[in-house]
Amino acid sequence: MRHPIRKTAHSVIINDIEVLFGGQAGDGSLTTGDLIATVFKRMGLELYTFKDFPSRIRGGHTNYVIRAGEHRHYGLADFVDAMVAFDVECVQKHITEMRPGGFVIFDNSSDVLTEALRRPDVFFYEIPLAKIAKEELGLELVRNTISLGVLAALIGMDPEIVRKLVTAQYARKGDKVVSQNVAAIEAGERCVRECFTRESGYGLRARPDGDRLLMMGNDAIGYGSLVAGCRFMAGYPITPATDILEWMAKHAPAYGGIVVQAEDELAAINMVIGASYAGVRAMTATSGPGQALMTEAVGLAGVVETPIVVIECARAGPSTGMPTKTEQSNLNHIIFSGHGEIPKVVLAPETVEDSFYLTVDAFNLADRYQLPVFVLTEQALCQSKESVARLDLSAVKVDRGKLVRDGGVVFGEYKRFSFSQDGVSARVIPGVEGGMHLAAGSEHSEAGVITEDARNRERMMEKRMHKLEAMRAELPKPRVIGDPSASISFIAFGSNRGPISEAQDRLAARGIATRLLQLRTLWPFPEEEVRDFVSTASQVFVVENNYSGQLERLIRYVTGPLERMHSVRKYSGRPFRPIEIIDAVERIVRPSQTAMQAWAPQVAVR
Structure with missing residues (x-):
């Protein structure tokens, strides 16, 4: 039987889509999300992905956002274009994030959508994915792959690439599993052909893939460490830094490296100090709670002038906080923690690609100046993937000081x-x-x-x-991005470069020229560069993911009180979307206008 059809005349958006793939933790949603991202990459599109998952192995809402387009973006779009929802909870949590004209693929095998959850400007493809998987293919688990087939048919994914990637993904599990998943793709495609006549409004056109990589921030850090000559790592598993420990454990031994999972963070940091004292480039990776335990030993490295590199993958605190959510609230802790005073360096990469090169810089600075160097990243960057140009290994220089x-x-x-x-x-x-x-x-x-x-x-x-x-x-210098002569200015660090850069392009189209000072060294603080940048600004927006405005306070230490400085803060555990930044600017620059829909998320502007 054919599903009800809403026929609407609309144009097709080509090569510009954000997909949210959501279900329960442990149900395979993240694996399918990776497959979707890889298909987009093979079709020549630029990628950014974001994982939003609960801090438990099974159960609890999880989602994977994949953004694809012809231009490089380092963050989320304003809204979600396509949602693949395996349960009602996914729709409940994300329906307000949908773009008008977008669509939802909903598994109605056991759940029913109430009218209260529906939006008239969003179309719902309701398909019993789990029922089809169980009754036609004998395995409910392949509903994820069926949904991939549905999505592929709706937006025009290359069917050959889809099948090749699914085959490669499940090849190690045997021919039967491969056949089941290929059949699941075909079942999804067939469902679209037979049950729906309404087009999705989105399409894909293949472009040359080129010599590119699809790389996660933590993998770029691990790769940068290995290329920089790191041959010892000790760490204790902690989200969102564990990926680095796992990456190094997989790859470092082939190059003479040793990787140790220590009994705790205290042991890990002291092992790193010992290895470095013995002459080996050494590192650890942790997050806020682990960093707290390492504080005294970092002081030891400072006073005995032993070079170490500490990767800090920030997450939402305090205490255990929200272990799988993003935040930039560890800045004060990294810079000022410790009894007594030691020299230390804090670097902050802005993209996945920058994570590689800045990690190399961290090892060279640690050796040249014989001190602890921190690489401060955050969950929205370190666990996200981006399409990047092949890394230039010839640019890597190792300096042991x-x-x-x-x-x-x-x-x-x-x-x-x-x-x-x-x-x-x-x-x-x-x-x-x-x-x-x-x-x-x-x-x-x-x-x-x-x-x-x-x-x-x-x-x-x-x-x-x-x-x-x-x-x-x-030290790595700040980057000025945008119109260098603009008086309306942003200052930020880390992953916020992505949404700010996109907001700048769109503000420029509205007649508002802006520039961004992207800080890549946070300590020693780039006082001269910040002072010079602020001195020629009519309005300064400091964008950061924390409640107290930690970066803004550092800037005010340098500039003194400034009425024209505004703090744009988000502390929900989720990254900024460009429209939130556009709205923050227009509230000040054009207070009679608003950029956001009433149902879009808000941020604090102070």
Whole structure:
């Protein structure tokens, strides 16, 4: 029997779609989401994906958003174009995010949509996916693959690419499983042909795939670490950083690397310090709760001037918080935590591609200045995927700084912590002839001998902290994106580069020119660049994912109070959409206008 049809005259949107694939954790939704993303990539489209899943293995709403288009976007669109909903809960949670004219593929095998959940400007393809899977294919689990076939038919995915990818995905499970899933694709396509005449309003046209990768932020960090020469990693599993530990465990041993899952974060960070002291480039990866446990040991690395790299994949806190949601509320913690003062560096990548290159920078800075370097990313970036150009390995340079590996030092004369103009001393690793020395966690002399002498203390503090000034010219610089002469300005870090950049393009089309200062080094804070940028701005919007405006407060330390500075904050655990930023700007610049629909999510503008 044919389903009811709503015939509407409409144009077709080509190569521009955001798909939300939602169900319950553990039901295979994320695997199918990856398949959809890979199909889009093989068809030559640019990709961004976002995972929103609960902090448990099975049960609880999960969704995977895949955005595809002809232009690179580093974040979500304003609205969802197509929703694949396996239950009513998915519709309940996301129906307000749907674009007018979009569509929903809904599994009505056991659930019924009430009129209260429907929107007149969204079309529903109601299909008993689970029933078809069970009755026609004998396995309810393949309803995900049936839905892929439905979606593919509705928007014009290349059927050959779909079948090749499904075959590759399930090949290791045997011919029977492959055949079931290929049959599931065909069942979905057949359902669209036989049951619906209304077109979706969206279409795809294949473009050259080119020499591109589909890469997750955490994988880019792992790859950057390996290419930078990291050969030791210790960590303890914690969302959203665990992917890095798993990536390194899979790939590092082939290049002589060692990866250890420690008993806890305290053990992990101390193992990293020990490995680095022995001369190996070493790292750990964690999130807020793990970082809290590592704080004292980070201080040890600072005082014994041992280079380490800590990847901080931020999530929503405090305490356990929302482990699988995104947030930028760890900035103060990373910069200011610790008893006593040490020099440290905090870098913040803006895209998946930048995550690779900035991780390489982190290892070089750690070695050159013999201190802890943090790479601060967040769940919306580190667990998201983007299509990226093939990474340029020829651009990677490994700089071990003042590391002495071939002797040339004399025992008794060599001073591990000797005073120097840039604050950095020659570093000898164990086993180098003539390089035996002390490395005390207590305050010490040039030779490493523990002392509480007042003048020595002053000189040692000045020596270590001077590194922050000596390195400024070598730190990753902020990027100015947009119209450099514009007076309406944004300042941000991390994944917010994506929605801001898109908002800038659309504001420009409305006659509002803007520029963005994208900070890639957060500490030592780029005071001069920020001061210069703000001095020529008529309005400054500081965009960040936290409640208290941590980045804005750092900026105000530099600029002082400014009436023209506005804080745009979102702390729901979800990333910004461009329309939220456009709305924040127009509330100030054009207060009589509003960019958002009444049902769109709101953000705080202060």
